[in-house]
Amino acid sequence: MNLLAIMSHELLDEQREEAQNQLGVTEIKILPNELLKIWRSIDPIGELPIEELYKIVQWIDMESSLNDYILIQGEYGGTFYLVDYCLKNGRIPIYATTNRVVEEKREGDHIVTKRIFKHGCLRRYIGFT
Secondary structure (H helix, E strand, C coil), rough: EEEEEECCCCCCHHHHHHHHHHHCCCCCEHHHHHHHHHHHHHCCCCCCCCCHHHHHHHHHHHHHHCCEEECCCCCHHHHHHHHHHHHCCCCEEECCCCCEEEEEEEECCCEEEEEEEEEEEECCCCCCC
16 A cells, blocks of 8 residues: 655654554655645645646556555645545545644743644544545
Protein backbone atom coordinates (compact mmCIF):
# COMPACT_ATOMS: atom_id res chain seq x y z
CA MET A 1 0.00 0.00 0.00
CA ASN A 2 1.26 3.48 -0.92
CA LEU A 3 1.20 6.78 0.88
CA LEU A 4 1.52 9.93 -1.21
CA ALA A 5 2.70 12.97 0.77
CA ILE A 6 1.35 16.33 -0.36
CA MET A 7 2.76 18.82 2.10
CA SER A 8 5.21 21.72 2.21
CA HIS A 9 7.72 20.12 4.56
CA GLU A 10 9.38 16.74 4.96
CA LEU A 11 7.74 13.86 6.76
CA LEU A 12 8.95 13.33 10.31
CA ASP A 13 10.45 9.97 11.26
CA GLU A 14 7.47 9.41 13.61
CA GLN A 15 5.06 9.99 10.73
CA ARG A 16 6.91 7.52 8.51
CA GLU A 17 6.95 4.91 11.27
CA GLU A 18 3.24 5.31 11.99
CA ALA A 19 2.39 5.05 8.30
CA GLN A 20 4.35 1.82 8.02
CA ASN A 21 3.45 0.22 11.36
CA GLN A 22 -0.15 1.36 11.86
CA LEU A 23 -1.42 1.85 8.30
CA GLY A 24 0.53 -0.90 6.56
CA VAL A 25 2.22 1.47 4.10
CA THR A 26 5.05 -0.15 2.16
CA GLU A 27 6.04 2.79 -0.06
CA ILE A 28 5.99 6.54 0.58
CA LYS A 29 5.99 8.84 -2.43
CA ILE A 30 6.87 12.52 -2.05
CA LEU A 31 5.46 15.28 -4.26
CA PRO A 32 7.96 15.98 -7.08
CA ASN A 33 9.74 19.35 -7.00
CA GLU A 34 7.76 20.95 -9.84
CA LEU A 35 4.47 20.07 -8.09
CA LEU A 36 5.85 20.98 -4.68
CA LYS A 37 6.55 24.46 -6.03
CA ILE A 38 2.87 24.76 -7.04
CA TRP A 39 1.70 23.47 -3.65
CA ARG A 40 3.94 25.84 -1.67
CA SER A 41 3.05 28.93 -3.70
CA ILE A 42 -0.75 29.03 -3.74
CA ASP A 43 -1.53 32.75 -3.76
CA PRO A 44 -3.71 33.79 -0.81
CA ILE A 45 -5.28 36.48 -2.98
CA GLY A 46 -7.68 35.73 -5.81
CA GLU A 47 -9.20 32.49 -7.03
CA LEU A 48 -7.82 29.04 -6.33
CA PRO A 49 -5.50 28.00 -9.22
CA ILE A 50 -7.51 24.93 -10.26
CA GLU A 51 -5.51 24.34 -13.45
CA GLU A 52 -2.29 24.18 -11.42
CA LEU A 53 -3.84 22.01 -8.71
CA TYR A 54 -5.16 19.64 -11.36
CA LYS A 55 -1.52 18.76 -12.11
CA ILE A 56 -1.33 17.40 -8.56
CA VAL A 57 -4.59 15.49 -9.12
CA GLN A 58 -3.01 13.90 -12.20
CA TRP A 59 0.03 12.90 -10.10
CA ILE A 60 -2.30 11.32 -7.53
CA ASP A 61 -3.98 9.32 -10.32
CA MET A 62 -0.66 8.18 -11.81
CA GLU A 63 1.11 7.30 -8.55
CA SER A 64 -1.67 5.76 -6.45
CA SER A 65 -4.29 3.04 -6.55
CA LEU A 66 -7.67 2.61 -4.91
CA ASN A 67 -7.44 2.69 -1.09
CA ASP A 68 -3.95 4.18 -1.02
CA TYR A 69 -3.36 6.88 1.59
CA ILE A 70 -2.86 10.49 0.52
CA LEU A 71 -1.39 12.74 3.24
CA ILE A 72 -2.64 16.26 2.46
CA GLN A 73 -1.68 19.38 4.40
CA GLY A 74 -1.39 22.94 3.21
CA GLU A 75 -3.40 25.96 2.11
CA TYR A 76 -7.03 25.42 3.10
CA GLY A 77 -8.68 25.75 -0.30
CA GLY A 78 -6.11 23.56 -2.02
CA THR A 79 -6.33 21.01 0.77
CA PHE A 80 -10.14 20.89 0.51
CA TYR A 81 -9.95 20.51 -3.28
CA LEU A 82 -7.58 17.52 -3.05
CA VAL A 83 -9.37 15.90 -0.08
CA ASP A 84 -12.69 16.16 -1.94
CA TYR A 85 -11.11 14.59 -5.02
CA CYS A 86 -9.63 11.72 -3.01
CA LEU A 87 -12.89 10.99 -1.18
CA LYS A 88 -14.75 10.83 -4.50
CA ASN A 89 -12.11 8.69 -6.22
CA GLY A 90 -11.36 5.87 -3.80
CA ARG A 91 -8.25 7.25 -2.13
CA ILE A 92 -7.95 7.69 1.64
CA PRO A 93 -7.03 11.28 2.50
CA ILE A 94 -5.27 11.73 5.84
CA TYR A 95 -3.57 14.50 7.81
CA ALA A 96 -1.11 14.68 10.69
CA THR A 97 -2.29 15.97 14.05
CA THR A 98 0.08 17.72 16.44
CA ASN A 99 0.48 18.19 20.14
CA ARG A 100 1.47 21.76 20.93
CA VAL A 101 3.54 22.67 23.95
CA VAL A 102 4.08 26.35 24.77
CA GLU A 103 6.98 27.41 26.97
CA GLU A 104 7.31 30.98 28.21
CA LYS A 105 10.46 32.37 29.78
CA ARG A 106 11.04 35.82 31.21
CA GLU A 107 14.22 37.46 29.96
CA GLY A 108 14.67 40.85 31.56
CA ASP A 109 11.73 43.05 30.68
CA HIS A 110 10.23 40.76 28.03
CA ILE A 111 8.86 37.24 27.69
CA VAL A 112 10.16 34.76 25.14
CA THR A 113 7.61 32.24 23.90
CA LYS A 114 8.70 28.92 22.43
CA ARG A 115 6.17 26.69 20.66
CA ILE A 116 6.99 23.03 20.21
CA PHE A 117 4.95 20.93 17.81
CA LYS A 118 5.13 17.16 18.24
CA HIS A 119 3.52 14.56 16.02
CA GLY A 120 0.23 13.28 17.39
CA CYS A 121 -1.15 10.80 14.87
CA LEU A 122 -2.22 10.35 11.27
CA ARG A 123 -5.98 10.84 11.00
CA ARG A 124 -8.46 10.32 8.17
CA TYR A 125 -10.38 13.19 6.69
CA ILE A 126 -14.05 12.26 6.94
CA GLY A 127 -16.67 13.38 4.43
CA PHE A 128 -20.44 13.32 4.58
CA THR A 129 -22.06 10.38 2.84
